[in-house]
Amino acid sequence: MGVETNVENSTETLLEYASPRKTAMFLFICAEAVIFGSLFATYFVMLHHLGDGPGPKEFFKFKEIILPTILLLSSSLTWYLAEKTLHVREKGKTLFFIGLTVLLALGFLSLEMIEFLKNIGDGYTLSRSPFISSYYLLVGLHGCHVLFGILWMALLLVHVKTKGATVANHGRFVSFGIYWHFVDSVWVFIFLLLYGLGQFL
Amino acid sequence: MKKIVGIWGSCLLFLSGCSAINSLDVLNPAGSQAEEQYSLIKLSIYIMLIVMVTVVVLFVRFVYKYRARPGYTPEKHQENRNKKLELTWTILPFVLLLILAVPMVKSVFGEEKQDNRGAMKVKVTASEYWWKFEYPGEGIVTSQELHLPKGKRVVIELHSMDVIHSFWVPQLGGKQDLIPGRTNKMAITPEKVGTYQGKCGEFCGAGHSFMRFLVKVDSQKDYEQWVNQMKKDNTSSKLNSQESDGRKVFEANCLSCHATSGLTSSNQGKEGPNLSDFGDRERVAGFLPNTEKNVQKWLKDPAKVKPGTEMPKAKGLSNKDYTALSAYLKTLKK
């Protein structure tokens, strides 16, 4: 029985190890995409179920969402850098970029919380109208994914700090990378289809 | 195995031919829509019978002929593919389906294109667990019993007050759902005079089994007579002392939900069936024969008779009150 060491960190083992994980993560993302797709569909159906609540034009404040969008999208870039630096085994830099990604994600999340609180302050609570409910469900579920991503990154920090660039850690980075880029791209859709398109509906 | 197949085969033959099975409601249509549905059912049964027979014949033959037994050795060369055969059983089903699909498409769009301008209109509203029938052309309302004239196309507008129900009179036509917040339409054209069972077709809660109604199809003349009767007031009928006691009980306990013509219901939100023709009805609670015993059984504990019903138990009534009440209800006649 072998023990995990840096020695067997050849490209071949790396690929062999990461390949099923990549496939699985990709499949997981497919499932996630279907969930988000269903919620998007629900949102679009609910556009006609406003009740006495506001319509999308009134409800979405496009300008206030630009900053969180920039934060979240740039976190995809910093994550990419974290992954790259792990490949060349610059542990310090990897830790730094993970930290930066966490901070950007936290920034996004707190701005989203502020938006939610503001909405509630305006009387747009969860059960105000089916339309608003569907918005909270979709954006809230995305927010939960960001939160989960933050916790996951915290775990990765521990892994990198204690073990460095091992085979297992490479696998972990591959998995999380796919997840994180997906979470960001869902936001692009939310940004475009809810906040963007909402201005014209 | 053969036996089972045989049973099924004979059942299907039964379905298509035998008169005993022809008494099944769906296979015994009394309206033109049901007639058309029945003809499609027949067509599909015939086509499917072809499929069944083919499969069963091959099945029995192969299983028997190629059973392992002493002295039998299968051929050395085993056939594992055969383009011609495979093409056959790919193309033939298409042909069979086409034979089935063309009349289906025709029927669906044909019904869609029907001219509804001259049709009679009925508005059906379903609630847990009863039916309200409004006749906007006549300005009358009934519950639990739908009266229709023979030979006239009737467009039925479907509404629901609470959950999803489905309007189904097997002998007159298939189902259409009643969905809250949505108005569906369907048409039926009764062709035979008679009384037909109607049911709720979509599971709607504890009382679903008893959410029934009757459709009474009369000749045009009888129907018009019935309409005129319905338009008349029935409060003028003389009540004896027991009946007027009953009326008092009714006014104190029932009137908040149930209207009888001449007396208006004060509670619109909790509306129950209109009782103006209760004495004429065949059924109490939608499914029990309208006898005094059943009426009292129903009034004394509605939830026991019809699970989940919205009708509450009246508080503090004596047996005498119930007798009086049922006597009064009987006088609600046209």
Added chain:
Amino acid sequence: MPFFNTQLKFASDIIAANISILVILVAAVIYISLAKKWKMTWMLVRTMDHRKIGILYIAWGFVFFLRAGLDAMLMRTQLAFPDFKFWVFQGDKYDQVMTTHGTLMIFFVAMPFLIGLMNIAVPLQIGARDLAFPFFNSLSMWLFVIGGLLINMSFVLGGAPSTGWTSYVPLAVDKDIVGNGTAFYDMGVQVSGIGTIMTSINMITTILKHRAPGMGFMKIPLFTWSVLITSILILFAFPVLSAALLILLFDNQFGTHIFSGENGNPVLWQHLFWAFGHPEVYIVILPAFGIFSQVISTFASKRIFGYSSMVLSMLVIGFLSFMVWIHHMFTVGLGAFANVVFAITSMLIAVPTGIKIFNWLFTIRGGSVRFTTAMLYALAFIPSFVIGGVTGVMQAVVPADYQYHDSYFVVAHLHYVMVGGTVLGAFSGFYFWWPKMFGYILNDKIGKWQAWTFIIGFHMTFLPMHLSGLQGMPRRTFTYLPEDGLFEFNFISTMGAYLMAVSVLLFLWNVFYSYRKKPRHGVADPWDGRTMEWAVSSPSSHLRWPYLPVVRDLENLWYEKDHGDGTLQFSQKAEKRIVVEKPTIIPLLLSGGFFTISFGLIFEVPLITIAGFIGTLLLMAWRSITYEQSIELYTSEQLEEAIRREEA
């Protein structure tokens, strides 16, 4: 009695249920103690072995099968006579057992039976050492168990779900619904659904990445092909259900009104549910198709006829299954055009299904049919399923479906496909793979009795239902009136149902009897098998194949029997990094976390939910941190050595 935010009432049926739960638990504890099986139990709940996980799937599935079967007996008894009052099972109580029956049978019986068989057979068939992710495999299994327990518990905890397995809104969120039934349904199905999605990912990855060298796509055995396609269907269908259940949870527990209320849209639930629900039908039938393909080819001693068209037709069925869901909603009033389009796509499914039926028939042709119990089930399947199939096409005829819809005709149809397809398939698979699972063969004589009673009971139960449907019996009714003319049909159905119950008991007896009587050797290849699972020992061992087998043909073992010495050829390539996961209790604990979350949500106790979430996250973190300690790494030589040590 107050229980969190609800009141528990002790009626006679609840007391009976409580007592039977207690008796079963005590009996289980006593048995395990007397037979000194605590250690084995401890090993079993932590296992990472795909075979043992498969066995657990099937065992738990069987427990739920008995419960759902009991529900069926209660329902059939209540329906035996017109206007009958059996115990308490009228109105709401009937609806509760009816819903539990449907929900359990589909999500917690059909699915685990098939997933269990997948677990046992797929890695062996493709020459893999285990699934790609044994840990997630175990977790999926425990999540399914937890989901099933939630649905089962609901009956004694204030009321089971009572709105049918389809849980149509607004009825499901109606104020009149007793207890927390809808919430139990929602969380039970949600939790097991998460497990099912993980299983599908696991299966797809395994089949794509862990096939033995030489196994190209057209050399994959048909059962594994069916599993691959099924898993893809699960991957795209179950998340729709997850989303729908999430919305339902909010509507039911958090006061939103997406599906209900004045502004909600009840039809949206139907769309989401059936967009999942129709693929689900194929999810539970395709693996059964796969089983029949293996069984028929094995016992007809002949290679499957038209292998490539079999694969292709499964792909087509899988593809079409996503575009037919509106045929469940013809009466909703979506318009003539939508109805016709979906009617035609629905009819089209008959074509690939027909191709499969004829291919099976022509597999028999020219072969030499051995009538074992497994084969008996497979043969019974062909005509039974054709009946279910043709009634399916009949329902695709829109105007005719206005009559069939939601009547007993549909009940008959769906049971002809589910029982005539899935359950017969599961039984066939049990008899077929039993030696691989446990190392002994089920008695053939009892097996045949069981098969015949089941098949006859099955047709007796469901054939008359076509007729009661045409006589106007709506489904999900707890009684009918004497004047309805339904008594004869229902009485025959009830008798048939009892016969099926006898058959299930016979199966249990067979398991017990064969366990005591049968020799345990010479069972590695009892059926003269054709695929690779018959080349390993029975029961299959967890550590195997230090060098992977080489695949030279679709029926690899048969090929070696025909052309070689009857044993597999192995690859020469030594591997450096073979990962074997050590047993761990974390999956069980994690599913406990999910249970806590669900419990809190169902009874609306936020603290329990939050505790559940934190516990679950901590466990996940713990698993991640201890990952390196929880695996063993072998090279091919080391594995060979380990196997030798284990055998000694």
